[in-house]
Amino acid sequence: MTTAPGSTGGHGGARSLSFSDALHAVLALADGRRTPVVDVPLEQAVGHALAAPVVSPVALPPWDNAGMDGFAVYAADVRGARADAPRALPIVGSSVAGTDPSTLPPLAPGTAIRIMTGAPMPGGADAVVRVEDTTSDDTSVIIRDDRDVQGRGNVRPRGEDIAADAVVCEVGTSLRAAHLGVLASVGAATVRVHRRPRVTIVASGDELVLVDRFDEVRTGRRIVSSSSYALPALLRSAGADVRIAPIVPDDLDALTDALASALDDGCDLLLTTGGVSVGAHDYTRDALSALGGTQHFWRARIRPGGPLGGGTVRDVPWLGLPGNPVSTLVTATLFAWPLLRGLGGHAHATPLRVPVRLADAVDTPAPLTYFVRVTLTHGADGVLTARTAGPQGSNLLTPMARADALLVVPEAITRLDAGSLGEALVLPDAPLLATHA
Secondary structure: OEEOOOOOOOOOOOOEEOHHHHHHHHHHOOOOOOOOEEEEEHHHOOOOEEOOOEEOOOOEOOOOEEOOOEEEEOHHHHOOOEOOEOEEEEEEEEEOOOOOHHHOOOOOOOOEEEEOOOOEOOOOOOEEEEHHHEEEOOOEEEEOOOHHHOOOOOEEOOOOOEOOOOEEEOOOOEOOHHHHHHHHHOOOOEEEEEOOOEEEEEEEOOOEEOHHHHHHHHOOOOEEOOHHHHHHHHHHOOOOEEEEOOOEOOOHHHHHHHHHHHHHHOOOEEEEEOOOOOOOOOOHHHHHHHOOOEEEEOEEOEEOOOOOEEEEEOOEEEEEEOOOHHHHHHHHHHHHHHHHHHHOOOOOOOEOEEEEEEOOOEEOOOOOEEEEEEEEEEOOOOOEEEEEOOOOOOOOHHHHHHOOEEEEEOOOOOEEOOOOEEEEEEOOOOOOOOEOO
16 A cells, blocks of 8 residues: 555554544545535435525515414504403404415404414504404404514514525535425425445454354354444444445455455445554555555554554545444544545534533543543533443443443543543434534
């Protein structure tokens, strides 16, 4: 594998980057690269990033309408009404949801019409008195309180939500359920989006099997490749289309063939797990070199997840994640997830950072950036409380499954005391998920 300018080649001279530099290097792999633009039906657009702004051809609501069931009136006719001085107005018509506004005659002063929530207001009327605050029969309404005509008077004005010709969704918007509702409201039956990034995962390891070969795990001969299940799920939450290659044995030729096959099938990101360190059976970089790859870096000063590589091969970004299950998920969260968001055209790529107060002391003796798996709960003072989710070994998945976030402990800090303030990255697929916006 050739070495990018400024990096150190070979297995003996690693270019080890800080976390921020490694993230910058990984995100740079998406520079100038976006997945193709496609038109998709609105109902299939969730999770995609918009590739073109959407402009509303109409105002919403399209006309002034009632915010309450009640009676549309002139506010001036009702002001001053009270129990001992009620106002009685004749009822001259009605307006219900679905009424064509053009069929409603203007309201004459000193009269009222019966109106339902969402129904168009008649011309001239500027307030709605709630039905709960009235007494009425078929011909007249009595109003004993003027509170309903204060302020907006229970009227929703035309264009309050969306003005005609307004941009309702910008380029790069990550489409969620509410966005689809907005787009439907302005008639966007199809939308221009970036195609989901295609990522192919190639895992290597003689000891690994899928869960359908669990009998070999029972006998102690193999272990389940848990990352073959957890990693694709995480990457799909980034909006990716994930393909999983068969597990590859620790053999240079076999790995080279598997990577070549993945590239031949077409992918926007080639992602490998395991084999990226410097052990005798770590062949990933040699395999990529055989395919003409370019190495940008292959180590980061983080824990878990130090053995980490990035580069390109056949003009496709490559990201090499470590093989330990927790290291795989942590580095996928820190690097693969943002990279896929960038490739997919999303304006906001990185997981949300939140301030937290530590419930437990955390020691980090090595000069590395640590990512401690923590749970989050609401503190009495409004600051989230972070508790370690359990033992922090990179082979221990259960604490990772409990975690809501990764507590970030910078290189220069060796201890955080209980009660101190820190910062955490919310896991993208955590129940309290929120991405940076």
